[in-house]
Amino acid sequence: MFGIVGIVVTFVMVFGGYILAGGKMGVILYSLPFEMMIIMGAAVGSYLLSNDSYVLKHTLSGIVQAFKGPKWTESDHQDVLCLMFQLLKIARENPVGLEQHVENPQESSIFTAYPRLLADHEVVSLITDTLRSASLNYDDPYQVEEMLSRRLATLREEAMHVPHALQTMADALPALGIVAAVLGVIKTMSSIDQPPAVLGKMIGGALVGTFLGVFLAYGFVAPLASRLSGVIKQDLVFFDVIKSVLIAGLHQHATTLCVEVGRQTVPDHVRPSFDTLETALRDLKKAA
Structure with a gap:
């Protein structure tokens, strides 16, 4: 929603200010398709x-x-x-019973109760792989923590490829705008025998390329890359929460305390309150 509002505000302020200052849209609209083809075509290529x-x-x-x-x-x-509370509780009370949930989460009564989590392969894989390793006596909390840190580092690196690529495009767009402008100047110089009014329009059309390159770079692509980077970083915190609960469990802390460690890892704006989580855990205990 705010992204759409941002685009509208950008267009209105830039072109509204230009028109209010007495600028004419005719030159821009005439040159826009050709300059856009050159700049965005080169950018996409x-x-x-x-x-x-x-x-x-x-x-x-x-x-x-x-x-x-x-x-x-x-x-x-x-x-x-x-x-995580349910899985750790089973791991403590009935390690053998945990195997059916870890080996076949798609048919697990615990995992299927949370369809959004079950639909995310990386979430399920992170939980099941770690619990499976612990069941194979790979239960040194420090070794597991190092393993999880490396796995999450790889996940972060892969997730950031797209925003980095978009930022690289944003950095290149002003230069591509200059390329389009230079081509426009070349075209103008080949018509140097034309009257000043004609040459003025041609030079104005060439400068549209420079404007578009800078405008697209800093008005759209760079903010988009920054926004995507922020969204990805917020989503990746979800895996840090899982990691903290798993490590606390391997340290043999009380199951409720493990969950509280995870809750404290959640960013404040999406952190469930202590009372809300306690009520949910109490309901799970009653259902069990």
């Missing part, structure tokens, strides 16, 4: 040249994600804490 299939595949979904905002909400954080 260089984007295809400089990025691999993973980045290209996730670019469109990344742009959508930037406008939609963070995936994980307060209720999702509460759900994952409740899920």
Whole structure:
């Protein structure tokens, strides 16, 4: 929602100020299709040249994600804490019974109670792989913490490929705008015998390229890359919450305390309150 508002405000303020200052839109509108073709065509071509299939595949979904905002909400954080509470409780009381949930989460009565979590492969994989390793006596909390840190570092690096690629495009757009402007100047110089009024329009059209390159870079692509980067970082905190609960569990803390450690890791604006989470855990205990 705010992304759309930002685009509208940018257009209104830039072009509204230009028109109020006495600027004429005719030159811009005439040159816009050609300059846009040169600048965005070169930008897209260089984007295809400089990025691999993973980045290209996730670019469109990344742009959508930037406008939609963070995936994980307060209720999702509460759900994952409740899920971890149930799994750790079973791991303490009935390690053998945990195997069916870890090996086949799609049919687990615990995982299926949280469909949004179950639908995320990375969340399920992180939980089940760690619990499976612990069941194989790979239960040194410090070794597991190092393993999880490396895994999450790899996940962060992969997730940031698209915003980095978009930022690189934003950095290149002003230079591509200059390329379009230079081509316009070349065209103008080939018509140097024309009257000053004609040459003025041609030079104005050439300068549209410089304007578009800078405008697209700092008005759209760079803010989009920054927004996507922020959204991804907020979503990745979700995995830090899971990690903190798992490590606390391996340290043999009380299950309720493990969940509280995870709750404290959640960012404040999406952190479930202590009372709300306590009520949810109490309901789970009663249902059990």
